[in-house]
Amino acid sequence: MPDGTKPSAHRIARRAILRGAGVTMALPFLESFAAKAATTGAAAYPKRFGVVFLGCGVNEDHWGSEGSGAGMNLSKSLSPLEPLKNKINVVHGLFNKGATGLGIHPPQTGSLLTGATLTKGSVLHSGVSLDQMIANRVGDETLQPSMVLACEQPITGFHETNYSLAYSSHISWQSPESPVPNEVYPSLAFDMLFENRGSLLNLSILDRVKERADRFSRQISSSDHAKLDEYFTSVREVEKRVDGMRKAKEQADDTAKLKNQPAIAMARPANGLPEDLRDHSKLMLDLIAIAFQTDKTRVATLLISRDLSAMTYPFLEVKQAHHGASHANNTDEYERITRWHVEQYAYLAAKLDSMPEGNGSVLDNTCLMFLSNLWIGRTHNNSRLPMVLAGGLGGTLQTGRTLDYTKSADEERKACSLYLSLMDRMGVKLERFGDADSRLQNL
Helix, strand or coil: CCCCCCCCHHHHHHCCEEEECCEEEECCCCHHHHHHHHHCCCCCCCCEEEEEEECCCECHHHCCEECCHHHCEECCCCHHHHHHHHHEEEEECCECHHHCCCCCCHHHHCCCCCCCCCCCCCCCCCCCCHHHHHHHHHHHHCCCCCEEEECCCCCCCECCCCCECHHHHCCCEEECCEECCCECCHHHHHHHHCCCCHHHCCCCHHHHCHHHHHHHHCCCCHHHHHHHHHHHHHHHHHHHHHHHHHHHHHHHHHHHHHHCCCHHHCCCCCCCCCCCHHHHHHHHHHHHHHHHHCCCCCEEEEEEECCCCCCCCHHHCCCCCHHHHHCCCCCHHHHHHHHHHHHHHHHHHHHHHCCEECCEECHHHEEEEEEECCCEHHHCECCCCCEEEECCCCCCCCCCEEEECCCCCHHHCEHHHHHHHHHHHCCCCCCCECCECCCCCCC
């Protein structure tokens, strides 16, 4: 191992790590390490799972797909996925029955990945979410069990339905009573990814591992060398963007101390979050891509906009904030919001697909899910969930299809049946999850 430690043979076979002063830098899978994995009987490449979340639903008039493979027809809102349509499944008609008929917003969101029936009042009760079930199974094989990110801070208090607004702010749950905290600051997510700590935060992590990186690069093949150079260039580009956001957060923290309030309670950008959502979203997506590429984690979720979102989109020429705009979700304005979120999802999927891994790409070994809590915002209809899956999950998931369950019986269109099927492929074998005890047909 480049860091000079003596880890287990399994760890040597899985990945290379560079350590510097106050920093740990996991590297992408390289050919020589894949060969070692084969000799030890370990699977050469891991499977990953991720979720990109859009709050408040889609424009249902422009959300659809027909056919399969190269002939698949994608609707306007799904058009950003056109270059990837051979590697996606558009899934229609699944739902969480236990989240219907309980009221609007929080109870339609907090159980999205758990399938649990939520409780009102101050005591939270959902379930362990799909992503955390997988993290509990594979997290001990990575340096970080999961990443739980958001571009919008959570809200507190109670909705008019007497459900906690924590349900609107989180889809990832570590226990029925505890959601996983969302990390909204890109600089903190970056530091967590690289274990960047101590008094050297403002020094480049690449400079701190340079000597070890130089020694390591002399021991690998030319193709691995090119792959490593590309990775370092990508990290350097992300690091430069993070540096500016780190300074903004430091200023926000200083202001918050003077005002005797937490920085996160202040309005964007005074709270240190990027003023432009496009910058914020892209950086979070880039961090997930690096984490998957280097096997730092195999599980990640990102809420670009939460339920009851207050996000604004001046760059889309939308006058209302997200939640208000969703109450007229069949307008051109809300369609632009929907399509922009799909663009972010497509950006991450394409980035993962551009990362070679074995005979395929990182995306080929991943299942990346796009998901919303509502179908029709103006009526708060969650009788079906907008959903897309990208990636083949290590060859276990056929892609390039439209999977339509809208005319199936309720028992045959449970989102939790899909979750059971995906967990099977990730090595998590359960008899029941949420409201389902059977796998999704035809997946």
